[in-house]
Amino acid sequence: MNDSAAPDVAGWTCPLPLRDYPQIVLGHGGGGQLTADLVTHLFVPAFHNAALAPLADAAALHLGGQRLAFSTDSYVVRPLIFPGGSIAELAVHGTVNDLAMVGAQPLALSAGMILEEGLPVGLLAHLVERMAAAARAAGVSIVTGDTKVVERGHGDGLYINTAGIGLIPPGIEIAPQHARPGDVVLVSGSIGEHGMAIMSVREGLAFESPILSDTAPLHGLVAALLAAVPDVHTLRDPTRGGVAAALNEIATAAGVGIRLEEQQIPVRPEVAAACELLGLDPLYVANEGRLLALVPAPAAAAALAALRRHPAGVHAARIGDVVAQHPGLVVAHTGIGGTRVVALPHGEQLPRIC
Amino acid sequence: MKYLHEFRDPALAHTLLHDIRQRVTRPWALMEVCGGQTHSIIRNGIDRLLPPEVELIHGPGCPVCVTPLATMDKALAIAAQPGVIFCSFGDMLRVPGSDGDLFSVRGAGGDVRVVYSPLDALSIARSHPAREVVFFGIGFETTAPANAQAVVLAQRQGLTNFSMLVSHVLVPPALEAILTAPDNRVQAFLAAGHVCSVMGYWQYEPLAARYGVPIVVTGFEPLDVLAGVQQAVRQLEAGQAVVENAYPRAVTRAGNGPAQAVLAEVFEVCDRNWRGIGPIPASGWQLRPRYRAFDAAERFAVQALQTQESPLCHSGDVLRGHLKPHQCPAFGTLCTPHKPLGATMVSSEGACAAYYQYGRFSAGEVTPA
Numbered sequence: 001m002n003d004s005a006a007p008d009v010a011g012w013t014c015p016l017p018l019r020d021y022p023q024i025v026l027g028h029g030g031g032g033q034l035t036a037d038l039v040t041h042l043f044v045p046a047f048h049n050a051a052l053a054p055l056a057d058a059a060a061l062h063l064g065g066q067r068l069a070f071s072t073d074s075y076v077v078r079p080l081i082f083p084g085g086s087i088a089e090l091a092v093h094g095t096v097n098d099l100a101m102v103g104a105q106p107l108a109l110s111a112g113m114i115l116e117e118g119l120p121v122g123l124l125a126h127l128v129e130r131m132a133a134a135a136r137a138a139g140v141s142i143v144t145g146d147t148k149v150v151e152r153g154h155g156d157g158l159y160i161n162t163a164g165i166g167l168i169p170p171g172i173e174i175a176p177q178h179a180r181p182g183d184v185v186l187v188s189g190s191i192g193e194h195g196m197a198i199m200s201v202r203e204g205l206a207f208e209s210p211i212l213s214d215t216a217p218l219h220g221l222v223a224a225l226l227a228a229v230p231d232v233h234t235l236r237d238p239t240r241g242g243v244a245a246a247l248n249e250i251a252t253a254a255g256v257g258i259r260l261e262e263q264q265i266p267v268r269p270e271v272a273a274a275c276e277l278l279g280l281d282p283l284y285v286a287n288e289g290r291l292l293a294l295v296p297a298p299a300a301a302a303a304l305a306a307l308r309r310h311p312a313g314v315h316a317a318r319i320g321d322v323v324a325q326h327p328g329l330v331v332a333h334t335g336i337g338g339t340r341v342v343a344l345p346h347g348e349q350l351p352r353i354c
Numbered sequence: 355m356k357y358l359h360e361f362r363d364p365a366l367a368h369t370l371l372h373d374i375r376q377r378v379t380r381p382w383a384l385m386e387v388c389g390g391q392t393h394s395i396i397r398n399g400i401d402r403l404l405p406p407e408v409e410l411i412h413g414p415g416c417p418v419c420v421t422p423l424a425t426m427d428k429a430l431a432i433a434a435q436p437g438v439i440f441c442s443f444g445d446m447l448r449v450p451g452s453d454g455d456l457f458s459v460r461g462a463g464g465d466v467r468v469v470y471s472p473l474d475a476l477s478i479a480r481s482h483p484a485r486e487v488v489f490f491g492i493g494f495e496t497t498a499p500a501n502a503q504a505v506v507l508a509q510r511q512g513l514t515n516f517s518m519l520v521s522h523v524l525v526p527p528a529l530e531a532i533l534t535a536p537d538n539r540v541q542a543f544l545a546a547g548h549v550c551s552v553m554g555y556w557q558y559e560p561l562a563a564r565y566g567v568p569i570v571v572t573g574f575e576p577l578d579v580l581a582g583v584q585q586a587v588r589q590l591e592a593g594q595a596v597v598e599n600a601y602p603r604a605v606t607r608a609g610n611g612p613a614q615a616v617l618a619e620v621f622e623v624c625d626r627n628w629r630g631i632g633p634i635p636a637s638g639w640q641l642r643p644r645y646r647a648f649d650a651a652e653r654f655a656v657q658a659l660q661t662q663e664s665p666l667c668h669s670g671d672v673l674r675g676h677l678k679p680h681q682c683p684a685f686g687t688l689c690t691p692h693k694p695l696g697a698t699m700v701s702s703e704g705a706c707a708a709y710y711q712y713g714r715f716s717a718g719e720v721t722p723a
Contacts, residue, residue, distance in 0.1 A: 338399015
């Protein structure tokens with residue numbers, strides 16, 4: 001075998017168009033390659049416009065000299081209540097965080113409730129109260145909404161959609177495309193907790209200390225970070241698909257490589273243990289209260305200090321660098337000194353057999 | 355994590371690597387048998403840390419990869435039947451059959467569920483008495499005891515709506531098939547630690563003696579793999595060929611007696627067709643006649659399946675060690691974990707998927723910080 005037949009890394013692009021599953025499969029919602037295919041090959045061509053094009057967590061709209069951030073997200077988690085949170089907090093925090101990832105101060109949310117016939121009204125009331133409490137704590141108002149009921153068997157009790165608007169302060173330019181070689185990659189805390197909290201409930205896993213979801217609003221943390229370092233290039237909350245998917249999206253969008261130091265990535269012991277048991281990689285597990293910040297190297301120490309001073313960023317860590325080599329690829333230095341590619345997940349992360 | 359961090363220690367890893375570099379004087383081809391080892395090698399970047407003389411050939415030890423196409427097609431047909439709840443280990447869902455995979459069956463309305471244990475499938479059967487619950491019983495000797503136990507429990511509990519599609523495979527006959535192939539290149543084996551924890555390693559002693567090949571029982575953490583490589587290289591350089599146990603914290607020569615007892619109770623040896631390799635005599639387990647009532651292949655008369663392997667897939671050459679995954683013309687282009695042509699591209703243990711996930715760039719492009 002000669003070298004010319006080796007994979008062409010620099011020129012490697014996904015060769016296949018929308019994959020030929022004749023129906024939607026669960027993996028299309030996994031936040032990985034299947035999801036990206038739907039977005040790139042179906043949604044973007046159909047809806048294309050300048051505000052959509054950056055594919056950021058929130059769109060930025062120019063309105064009378066102000067920049068408005070606008071985002072939406074739907075919540076379909078099962079079980080509805082899990083250790084550390086519920087669908088109610090997720091529905092508030094998720095959209096607040098999408099706004100925060102473009103540097104916006106969230107102003108108002110909408111709430112679309114899709115109820116399944118048979119959902120106990122007492123449970124709904126409890127979840128709505130939690131949603132209201134989460135919004136109050138985050139300092140946003142839920143100002144409009146909608147209610148629909150679907151037949152029994154056509155929903156998991158309750159689905160929630162929220163949309164949100166916020167204002168982007170002048171001078172803040174945060175986008176996945178702005179990552180540059182030389183930037184430092186920071187994470188605001190230990191990873192994988194939300195995904196493993198859900199998984200441990202579903203799989204009936206018990207640990208000495210239960211794994212709690214990390215669900216939390218991040219706009220306060222972002223404001224603290226921007227106050228210390230206005231020149232933040234990129235922010236991303238690593239939700240579905242985890243840190244791996246978020247960094248791959250950034251590497252692709254900015255045409256840069258990302259190099260991770262695996263040993264520096266904070267993972268709580270119980271999360272690491274649960275991942276070992278289930279054959280999962282914490283880099284691919286969802287977070288709901290963490291952010292990745294890419295900042296210029298000279299500002300890295302100040303950015304890290306600002307994150308750590310905030311209650312939501314106490315365990316922030318520097319986990320890697322942006323490089324000009326291997327554009328579009330995320331590469332990790334492993335604990336024993338080897339290297340591996342951290343690829344974009346494909347669909348659902350599948351538990352391994354042995 | 356206790357029992358894990360100790361076996362990921364970078365300083366000890368470098369001591370072992372140094373020792374391997376000191377010992378090796380000429381090229382050697384070692385096969386790690388188990389897909390879990392392949393996964394660990396690629397995930398930790400071990401293949402790039404070894405001296406160039408030590409070539410690791412990825413073995414056929416991924417149960418997902420070697421499950422025969424005909425069995426896969428049978429699984430798809432059963433899972434698509436109305437009223438069936440089809441339970442499987444997660445990574446089987448993306449294995450391509452002749453037409454589609456279990457994900458597409460689920461997308462088309464089939465009730466396909468990921469379980470972590472066959473006992474989960476038993477609970478589903480108990481709570482859905484009006485449904486037929488089928489468990490996809492695949493794997494090597496490692497997963498077989500739990501599957502056997504599930505069948506015993508199903509009989510004891512009188513569960514008439516539970517059955518198992520069994521496609522178990524056995525390691526020693528596969529090693530013998532590799533060693534007797536006319537173009538065999540494998541000079542030493544890292545035997546699969548988890549398989550040996552069940553079966554012991556006495557079965558491998560005649561193979562080592564007959565074929566003059568060192569066999570080192572090897573675990574899965576980085577230090578385990580490096581210790582296995584070190585012992586294999588030491589034997590090769592010294593001209594020895596014996597069975598050594600480099601995974602003594604989990605493996606004994608005799609193995610796990612109670613597990614072997616339930617295996618003998620439920621299963622009998624049969625010939626098995628290995629996907630990508632072909633038929634290997636006495637290389638599988640099937641249900642004994644007294645448990646045939648739980649055999650999904652008999653319960654569901656799925657007939658006249660036309661099985662068709664992709665002509666572009668070279669997984670057989672990969673499994674036999676003749677082709678590195680990235681040397682396949684379809685690798686990374688027509689064939690990705692996302693849309694696999696062959697089963698080796700599916701599981702993270704599959705040699706092609708492991709290469710794709712963790713090896714899709716050349717080592718020269720990454721320099722330490």
